[in-house]
Amino acid sequence: MMRATLLIQRGVPGEAPREDRFTLEFEPGESVLDGLRRLRVNEDPTLAFRYACLNANACKECIILLDGLVIYACTARLEPREMRLAPLPNKPLLRDLATLLAPPDERL
């Protein structure tokens, strides 16, 4: 087992973003999405991020920033270090890491 520290930007539009720190044990090869899903079960069920498929990189919904770079959480791997996660800056924020990804003509 290895240990990662996830620094996750939290919050909704209109409030100052805060950063929550979670430490997480993981097995080599696990994805950032594996880690986020486990945090919801074990630490904080209100942590918001998006995904539909499970690590198949088919739905493309888990797109976020890792240390400032755009990644898919399902194909980026957990690493034994501090990893800073943030929502995409160029999409409207919904909550925490979740942004509005639907094309304009597929919104309510």
Added chain:
Amino acid sequence: MKTTHLVADVLIIGAGGAGMYAALEAARSGAERVLLLDRSLIGRGGATVMAQMTVAAAVGAGDHWEHHLADTLAAGRGLCDAGLSALLCEVGAECILEMDQWRVGWARSGEGFAAVQAPGHDRARCVYVDFLNTGPAVSRTLRAQVQRAGPAIRRIGEVAVTDLIVQGGAVTGAAGLHVASGEAISIAAPATIIATGGLTRLYARSSASANMSGDGYALALRAGATLIDMEFVQFFPIGHLAPRLIGMDPIMWDPFRYKLGGRLLNGAMEEFLPRWGGDAEAGRYSTTRDLATYAITKENEAGRGSPSGGAWLSFAHVPEGELRAAFGPVIDRLATNGIDLTRDAIEVSPIAHYHMGGVRVDQVMRTDMPGLLAAGEAVGGANGANRLSGNAITEALAFGRIAGREAARIAAAAPLRGFAAGAALDLLRACGPAANTAALVARLQRLMAEDVGPFRTGAGLRRALAGIAALDAELGTAPPGPPGQAHDLARLDWLDLRQMLLVARAVVLAALAREESRGAHQREDFPEMREDWRVNQLIRGEALELSHQAVPA
């Protein structure tokens, strides 16, 4: 809290293969206001986009849909609704050809389609899109067609439909949560199609998207419709187990087996399928899903499993040139996961994959509630006790097409009725105490995997019922509040659990009642298949009333 009210001629819940085909067909049949909803993004969620494998259809020279039907009925172990199976095979082939006109990109071989022979088929009948791209290509193609249909089809993503609205004995629309905003929405429609797929999310390891919560079955039950054969959950025998593989579909090894054979080995690197009644495969993939699941499980029980509790799958005997010719870029993606197939075997084990059971429908996909139809995996009966490889996408397309046409007909004949979403909207506006709903989902998934997997006992099933009842009690009667919050996953999980627990109970009750072993339902305490159990089990209403019917001729 803001509530948006929408009106449609045809409401379609779920935008996978079945839902999108239904939308296209409803619009082509004259429906002017088709509303296509999905829990995720349109065309990106559900099982279709995950299906990296093959699609069975009698489209090759010399093949006929009746041959495909014979194989489908044989695989179904005596429980298929043969009328639905025939539609799957006949209309499915037409849809595959139409998809070809829409340039889905079926792999070619000479003049015709390239096809592989999957276990249980009498010939090479399974078409595909290279490389491991069948589902994404099908989804993308249908989505492009839906967009091309213009304003007749309105698409809205991120809507979790939570209840159907029933008035005067008919379904008149639906209510749901708009996840992105947290708003409640209601939709009035004279015809509603459930195209929500299956229930794989009930299990800890599954091959489909996280949004397959069985919600369509719960919607149908609460509206008063009937479910059929809910005990038959298909486990895919060789789901990826270890080492951790990311960015890939866990059932990707099936197409590898189609093209390259591969060797399934136990912990001691011995072939073991013949020991449990399978063929000595000799490099050819011929073992059906239920038998392979059985063999892998039994080998583990005998203490001869692979280190992580499955079996080894090896392609080390296949020359690298052949591997590359068959799967090109996939070989590189495996390399980034640290897997070199010329050297390394990988570990596989059974994984929840598909649901044979589902909503009972007639030949035009109508349920027994007026105004309510179903399509795709949400429908029960076409595949009996065990689904043939490659039939799922075919079923999605065929049943989607049929349901879309019928829904348009119903909408044209019956104007909108009055509409009151009362109690359904009350639930969406309720404010319950904070709860770790994600942990409750995980508990349900473990419980189902442990006691309601492919091998069941009366004691295990009763333990599962008790566990489900305990979760029900913990869930309470209102979602954690407050309502109206954007992308509120704790609240969404609560609403999902409400459906998942009802559906889990339906699966367990049907499995407990069926005291025999058949296809995907194996009772260790009743190991024989019994002729007097060649009946379908029906479950009706929220009270889950169980009854039998003779298998439709």
